[in-house]
Amino acid sequence: MPRQGKEGRKIDGARLPERFGRARAAQAMALTEDYVELISDLIAEFGEARIADIAQRVGVTHPTATKAIARLKREGLASSRPYRGVFLTDAGAALAERVRARHRIVVDVLVAIGVPRETAELDAEGMEHHVSDATLKAFKAYLRKKA
Protein backbone atom coordinates (compact mmCIF):
# COMPACT_ATOMS: atom_id res chain seq x y z
CA MET A 1 0.00 0.00 0.00
CA PRO A 2 1.27 3.48 -0.81
CA ARG A 3 2.60 5.60 2.02
CA GLN A 4 2.05 9.28 2.30
CA GLY A 5 5.28 10.46 0.73
CA LYS A 6 5.88 14.09 0.10
CA GLU A 7 2.45 14.71 -1.35
CA GLY A 8 0.53 12.55 1.07
CA ARG A 9 -3.08 13.07 1.99
CA LYS A 10 -3.71 15.60 4.67
CA ILE A 11 -6.18 15.48 7.47
CA ASP A 12 -9.54 16.99 6.60
CA GLY A 13 -10.00 20.25 8.46
CA ALA A 14 -13.41 19.25 9.75
CA ARG A 15 -11.94 16.26 11.52
CA LEU A 16 -9.02 17.66 13.41
CA PRO A 17 -7.93 15.82 16.54
CA GLU A 18 -9.36 18.70 18.53
CA ARG A 19 -12.58 16.76 18.44
CA PHE A 20 -11.06 14.04 20.57
CA GLY A 21 -9.01 16.31 22.78
CA ARG A 22 -12.29 17.86 23.81
CA ALA A 23 -13.61 14.48 24.82
CA ARG A 24 -10.65 13.79 27.08
CA ALA A 25 -10.86 17.18 28.75
CA ALA A 26 -14.61 16.86 29.22
CA GLN A 27 -14.16 13.50 30.88
CA ALA A 28 -11.79 14.95 33.44
CA MET A 29 -14.18 17.80 34.15
CA ALA A 30 -17.09 15.41 34.52
CA LEU A 31 -15.71 13.80 37.65
CA THR A 32 -14.93 17.18 39.15
CA GLU A 33 -18.46 18.36 38.46
CA ASP A 34 -19.99 15.23 39.92
CA TYR A 35 -18.01 15.51 43.14
CA VAL A 36 -18.69 19.20 43.54
CA GLU A 37 -22.39 18.76 43.00
CA LEU A 38 -22.48 15.85 45.40
CA ILE A 39 -20.68 17.78 48.12
CA SER A 40 -23.14 20.59 47.63
CA ASP A 41 -26.04 18.16 47.94
CA LEU A 42 -24.66 16.62 51.12
CA ILE A 43 -24.08 19.99 52.74
CA ALA A 44 -27.61 21.05 51.85
CA GLU A 45 -29.01 17.82 53.26
CA PHE A 46 -26.86 17.20 56.33
CA GLY A 47 -25.01 20.44 56.94
CA GLU A 48 -21.69 18.80 56.07
CA ALA A 49 -20.09 16.52 53.54
CA ARG A 50 -18.02 13.72 54.97
CA ILE A 51 -15.56 11.52 53.18
CA ALA A 52 -17.45 8.39 54.11
CA ASP A 53 -20.73 9.70 52.71
CA ILE A 54 -19.10 11.04 49.58
CA ALA A 55 -17.40 7.72 48.96
CA GLN A 56 -20.60 5.80 49.55
CA ARG A 57 -22.66 7.92 47.18
CA VAL A 58 -20.08 7.98 44.43
CA GLY A 59 -19.65 4.26 44.85
CA VAL A 60 -15.92 4.21 45.54
CA THR A 61 -13.86 3.37 48.61
CA HIS A 62 -12.95 6.16 50.96
CA PRO A 63 -9.30 6.44 49.92
CA THR A 64 -10.46 7.05 46.36
CA ALA A 65 -12.80 9.77 47.57
CA THR A 66 -9.97 11.27 49.60
CA LYS A 67 -7.83 11.49 46.48
CA ALA A 68 -10.61 13.13 44.55
CA ILE A 69 -11.12 15.68 47.30
CA ALA A 70 -7.40 16.36 47.32
CA ARG A 71 -7.68 17.20 43.64
CA LEU A 72 -10.62 19.53 44.25
CA LYS A 73 -8.56 21.27 46.91
CA ARG A 74 -5.62 21.62 44.52
CA GLU A 75 -8.02 23.19 42.03
CA GLY A 76 -9.36 25.60 44.60
CA LEU A 77 -12.88 24.18 44.60
CA ALA A 78 -12.99 22.62 48.06
CA SER A 79 -11.38 22.86 51.46
CA SER A 80 -11.01 20.51 54.39
CA ARG A 81 -8.98 19.92 57.51
CA PRO A 82 -7.88 16.53 58.86
CA TYR A 83 -10.71 14.49 60.34
CA ARG A 84 -13.23 17.19 59.51
CA GLY A 85 -15.78 17.43 56.72
CA VAL A 86 -15.31 18.79 53.24
CA PHE A 87 -16.52 22.24 52.24
CA LEU A 88 -16.78 24.10 48.97
CA THR A 89 -14.98 27.34 48.26
CA ASP A 90 -16.92 30.13 46.60
CA ALA A 91 -15.66 28.87 43.27
CA GLY A 92 -16.75 25.35 44.15
CA ALA A 93 -20.20 26.46 45.24
CA ALA A 94 -20.61 28.50 42.08
CA LEU A 95 -19.61 25.51 39.96
CA ALA A 96 -22.06 23.30 41.83
CA GLU A 97 -24.84 25.75 41.14
CA ARG A 98 -24.04 25.91 37.43
CA VAL A 99 -23.91 22.13 37.24
CA ARG A 100 -27.20 21.76 39.04
CA ALA A 101 -28.91 24.30 36.79
CA ARG A 102 -27.54 22.67 33.66
CA HIS A 103 -28.64 19.25 34.86
CA ARG A 104 -32.20 20.49 35.33
CA ILE A 105 -32.30 21.99 31.87
CA VAL A 106 -30.96 18.87 30.19
CA VAL A 107 -33.52 16.72 31.98
CA ASP A 108 -36.33 19.11 31.09
CA VAL A 109 -35.35 19.12 27.43
CA LEU A 110 -35.20 15.34 27.30
CA VAL A 111 -38.61 15.10 28.95
CA ALA A 112 -40.01 17.72 26.59
CA ILE A 113 -38.81 15.63 23.67
CA GLY A 114 -40.58 12.59 25.02
CA VAL A 115 -37.99 10.72 27.07
CA PRO A 116 -39.46 9.12 30.19
CA ARG A 117 -38.50 11.17 33.25
CA GLU A 118 -36.55 8.38 34.93
CA THR A 119 -34.55 7.60 31.80
CA ALA A 120 -33.96 11.31 31.32
CA GLU A 121 -32.47 11.59 34.79
CA LEU A 122 -30.11 8.69 34.18
CA ASP A 123 -28.95 9.76 30.72
CA ALA A 124 -28.64 13.42 31.68
CA GLU A 125 -26.12 12.40 34.30
CA GLY A 126 -23.70 11.42 31.58
CA MET A 127 -24.76 13.79 28.81
CA GLU A 128 -24.79 17.03 30.75
CA HIS A 129 -21.03 17.23 31.00
CA HIS A 130 -20.80 17.52 27.24
CA VAL A 131 -23.40 20.22 26.79
CA SER A 132 -21.63 23.38 25.69
CA ASP A 133 -22.78 26.85 26.62
CA ALA A 134 -24.06 27.37 23.09
CA THR A 135 -26.15 24.22 23.27
CA LEU A 136 -27.38 25.09 26.74
CA LYS A 137 -28.53 28.43 25.44
CA ALA A 138 -30.45 26.73 22.65
CA PHE A 139 -31.98 24.37 25.22
CA LYS A 140 -33.20 27.26 27.31
CA ALA A 141 -34.71 28.95 24.27
CA TYR A 142 -36.44 25.73 23.31
CA LEU A 143 -37.93 25.29 26.75
CA ARG A 144 -39.14 28.89 26.81
CA LYS A 145 -40.80 28.46 23.46
CA LYS A 146 -42.40 25.20 24.52
CA ALA A 147 -43.83 26.73 27.67
Added chain:
Amino acid sequence: MPRQGKEGRKIDGARLPERFGRARAAQAMALTEDYVELISDLIAEFGEARIADIAQRVGVTHPTATKAIARLKREGLASSRPYRGVFLTDAGAALAERVRARHRIVVDVLVAIGVPRETAELDAEGMEHHVSDATLKAFKAYLRKKA
Protein backbone atom coordinates in the same frame (compact mmCIF):
# COMPACT_ATOMS: atom_id res chain seq x y z
CA MET B 1 -20.15 15.86 64.85
CA PRO B 2 -22.21 12.71 65.38
CA ARG B 3 -21.16 9.59 63.60
CA GLN B 4 -23.52 7.10 62.12
CA GLY B 5 -23.59 4.64 64.94
CA LYS B 6 -25.88 1.66 64.79
CA GLU B 7 -28.83 3.67 63.57
CA GLY B 8 -26.97 5.84 61.10
CA ARG B 9 -28.57 7.46 58.12
CA LYS B 10 -28.86 5.27 55.08
CA ILE B 11 -28.29 6.16 51.47
CA ASP B 12 -31.42 7.27 49.64
CA GLY B 13 -32.48 4.65 47.15
CA ALA B 14 -32.76 7.14 44.31
CA ARG B 15 -29.12 8.06 44.64
CA LEU B 16 -27.40 4.75 44.70
CA PRO B 17 -23.80 4.64 43.48
CA GLU B 18 -25.08 2.88 40.37
CA ARG B 19 -25.51 6.37 38.95
CA PHE B 20 -21.78 6.90 39.03
CA GLY B 21 -20.82 3.39 38.09
CA ARG B 22 -22.75 3.93 34.89
CA ALA B 23 -20.67 6.98 34.14
CA ARG B 24 -17.42 5.12 34.60
CA ALA B 25 -18.48 2.25 32.36
CA ALA B 26 -19.78 4.61 29.70
CA GLN B 27 -16.50 6.43 29.63
CA ALA B 28 -14.63 3.22 28.86
CA MET B 29 -17.09 2.37 26.10
CA ALA B 30 -16.80 5.85 24.63
CA LEU B 31 -13.20 5.41 23.57
CA THR B 32 -13.96 2.03 22.06
CA GLU B 33 -16.83 3.49 20.09
CA ASP B 34 -14.76 6.40 18.85
CA TYR B 35 -11.96 4.18 17.62
CA VAL B 36 -14.27 1.72 15.94
CA GLU B 37 -16.18 4.46 14.17
CA LEU B 38 -12.96 6.10 13.07
CA ILE B 39 -11.56 2.87 11.67
CA SER B 40 -14.79 2.37 9.80
CA ASP B 41 -14.54 5.89 8.39
CA LEU B 42 -10.96 5.42 7.28
CA ILE B 43 -11.71 2.13 5.57
CA ALA B 44 -14.66 3.70 3.77
CA GLU B 45 -12.51 6.63 2.70
CA PHE B 46 -9.17 5.04 1.89
CA GLY B 47 -9.84 1.32 1.76
CA GLU B 48 -7.74 0.74 4.86
CA ALA B 49 -7.13 2.09 8.33
CA ARG B 50 -3.52 2.60 9.24
CA ILE B 51 -2.08 3.18 12.66
CA ALA B 52 -0.55 6.49 11.60
CA ASP B 53 -3.86 7.83 10.29
CA ILE B 54 -5.80 6.60 13.29
CA ALA B 55 -3.31 8.24 15.63
CA GLN B 56 -3.36 11.49 13.71
CA ARG B 57 -7.14 11.73 13.67
CA VAL B 58 -7.59 10.80 17.29
CA GLY B 59 -4.86 13.22 18.19
CA VAL B 60 -2.55 10.80 19.99
CA THR B 61 0.87 9.42 19.20
CA HIS B 62 1.09 6.20 17.27
CA PRO B 63 2.09 4.00 20.22
CA THR B 64 -1.06 5.13 21.98
CA ALA B 65 -3.13 4.21 18.97
CA THR B 66 -1.38 0.85 18.80
CA LYS B 67 -2.36 0.17 22.38
CA ALA B 68 -5.95 1.12 21.70
CA ILE B 69 -6.06 -1.19 18.70
CA ALA B 70 -4.61 -3.97 20.81
CA ARG B 71 -7.53 -3.51 23.16
CA LEU B 72 -10.04 -3.62 20.32
CA LYS B 73 -8.43 -6.86 19.16
CA ARG B 74 -8.67 -8.29 22.65
CA GLU B 75 -12.34 -7.39 22.64
CA GLY B 76 -12.89 -9.04 19.26
CA LEU B 77 -13.77 -5.84 17.44
CA ALA B 78 -10.73 -5.44 15.22
CA SER B 79 -7.96 -7.44 13.62
CA SER B 80 -4.54 -6.62 12.27
CA ARG B 81 -1.23 -8.18 11.36
CA PRO B 82 2.21 -6.65 11.90
CA TYR B 83 2.96 -3.76 9.55
CA ARG B 84 -0.44 -4.05 7.93
CA GLY B 85 -3.57 -1.98 8.39
CA VAL B 86 -6.33 -2.45 10.91
CA PHE B 87 -9.64 -4.06 10.03
CA LEU B 88 -12.94 -4.48 11.80
CA THR B 89 -14.46 -7.83 12.63
CA ASP B 90 -18.14 -8.32 11.93
CA ALA B 91 -18.82 -7.31 15.52
CA GLY B 92 -16.67 -4.22 15.10
CA ALA B 93 -18.37 -3.21 11.86
CA ALA B 94 -21.78 -3.70 13.43
CA LEU B 95 -20.79 -1.55 16.39
CA ALA B 96 -19.48 1.14 14.05
CA GLU B 97 -22.78 1.16 12.20
CA ARG B 98 -24.78 1.50 15.41
CA VAL B 99 -22.54 4.29 16.61
CA ARG B 100 -22.80 6.13 13.32
CA ALA B 101 -26.56 5.87 13.26
CA ARG B 102 -26.86 7.06 16.84
CA HIS B 103 -24.55 9.97 16.15
CA ARG B 104 -26.73 11.10 13.24
CA ILE B 105 -29.85 10.93 15.34
CA VAL B 106 -28.35 12.89 18.21
CA VAL B 107 -27.14 15.60 15.86
CA ASP B 108 -30.50 15.76 14.13
CA VAL B 109 -32.34 16.11 17.42
CA LEU B 110 -30.03 18.87 18.58
CA VAL B 111 -30.49 20.71 15.30
CA ALA B 112 -34.25 20.23 15.46
CA ILE B 113 -34.22 21.82 18.90
CA GLY B 114 -32.34 24.81 17.59
CA VAL B 115 -28.68 24.08 18.20
CA PRO B 116 -26.45 25.35 15.39
CA ARG B 117 -25.32 22.46 13.23
CA GLU B 118 -21.63 22.91 13.95
CA THR B 119 -22.16 23.07 17.70
CA ALA B 120 -24.46 20.08 17.45
CA GLU B 121 -21.72 18.05 15.77
CA LEU B 122 -19.20 18.93 18.45
CA ASP B 123 -21.48 18.32 21.43
CA ALA B 124 -22.96 15.16 19.98
CA GLU B 125 -19.49 13.68 19.88
CA GLY B 126 -19.44 13.66 23.66
CA MET B 127 -23.12 13.24 24.42
CA GLU B 128 -23.90 10.33 22.14
CA HIS B 129 -22.06 7.81 24.27
CA HIS B 130 -24.50 8.44 27.10
CA VAL B 131 -27.68 8.13 25.09
CA SER B 132 -29.44 4.97 26.18
CA ASP B 133 -31.55 2.84 23.88
CA ALA B 134 -34.68 4.16 25.54
CA THR B 135 -33.67 7.75 24.90
CA LEU B 136 -32.60 6.94 21.36
CA LYS B 137 -36.02 5.50 20.73
CA ALA B 138 -37.65 8.67 22.02
CA PHE B 139 -35.32 10.71 19.80
CA LYS B 140 -36.37 8.74 16.74
CA ALA B 141 -40.03 9.19 17.56
CA TYR B 142 -39.49 12.91 18.04
CA LEU B 143 -37.78 13.26 14.68
CA ARG B 144 -40.53 11.30 12.95
CA LYS B 145 -43.15 13.51 14.48
CA LYS B 146 -41.24 16.64 13.55
CA ALA B 147 -40.86 15.56 9.91
Added chain:
DNA sequence: AAAATAATGAAGCATAGGCTACATTTATTA
Protein backbone atom coordinates in the same frame (compact mmCIF):
# COMPACT_ATOMS: atom_id res chain seq x y z
C1' DA C 1 19.85 -1.88 -5.88
C1' DA C 2 20.98 1.42 -2.33
C1' DA C 3 19.71 5.16 0.24
C1' DA C 4 16.31 7.76 2.23
C1' DT C 5 11.78 8.17 4.15
C1' DA C 6 7.64 6.59 6.31
C1' DA C 7 5.28 3.49 9.19
C1' DT C 8 5.11 0.22 12.75
C1' DG C 9 6.67 -2.07 16.87
C1' DA C 10 8.53 -2.36 21.63
C1' DA C 11 10.26 -0.67 26.01
C1' DG C 12 9.93 2.28 29.69
C1' DC C 13 8.00 6.23 32.22
C1' DA C 14 4.09 9.41 33.97
C1' DT C 15 -0.48 10.43 35.68
C1' DA C 16 -5.26 9.48 37.04
C1' DG C 17 -8.47 6.94 39.26
C1' DG C 18 -9.42 2.64 41.21
C1' DC C 19 -8.40 -0.86 45.18
C1' DT C 20 -6.69 -3.28 49.79
C1' DA C 21 -4.46 -3.18 54.09
C1' DC C 22 -3.17 -1.00 58.00
C1' DA C 23 -2.40 3.14 61.25
C1' DT C 24 -4.46 6.89 63.56
C1' DT C 25 -7.91 9.91 65.34
C1' DT C 26 -12.54 10.98 66.82
C1' DA C 27 -16.90 9.88 68.69
C1' DT C 28 -20.09 6.55 71.27
C1' DT C 29 -21.19 3.68 74.71
C1' DA C 30 -20.67 0.56 78.38
Added chain:
DNA sequence: TAATAAATGTAGCCTATGCTTCATTATTTT
Protein backbone atom coordinates in the same frame (compact mmCIF):
# COMPACT_ATOMS: atom_id res chain seq x y z
C1' DT D 1 -13.31 7.13 81.91
C1' DA D 2 -12.06 3.09 79.35
C1' DA D 3 -13.33 0.27 75.71
C1' DT D 4 -15.42 -0.04 71.31
C1' DA D 5 -16.88 1.53 66.96
C1' DA D 6 -16.63 4.66 63.21
C1' DA D 7 -14.25 7.76 60.31
C1' DT D 8 -10.20 9.43 58.33
C1' DG D 9 -5.48 9.20 56.83
C1' DT D 10 -1.46 6.87 54.53
C1' DA D 11 1.13 3.61 51.86
C1' DG D 12 1.46 0.72 48.17
C1' DC D 13 -0.33 -1.70 44.20
C1' DC D 14 -3.15 -2.23 39.76
C1' DT D 15 -4.97 -0.84 35.20
C1' DA D 16 -5.80 2.40 31.55
C1' DT D 17 -4.32 5.86 28.66
C1' DG D 18 -1.07 9.10 27.60
C1' DC D 19 3.99 10.14 26.26
C1' DT D 20 9.13 9.76 24.51
C1' DT D 21 12.78 7.17 22.62
C1' DC D 22 14.79 3.84 19.94
C1' DA D 23 14.70 -0.36 16.88
C1' DT D 24 12.73 -2.57 12.98
C1' DT D 25 10.28 -3.23 8.66
C1' DA D 26 8.12 -1.33 4.33
C1' DT D 27 7.93 1.69 0.67
C1' DT D 28 9.71 5.36 -2.26
C1' DT D 29 13.16 7.59 -4.59
C1' DT D 30 17.48 8.27 -6.45
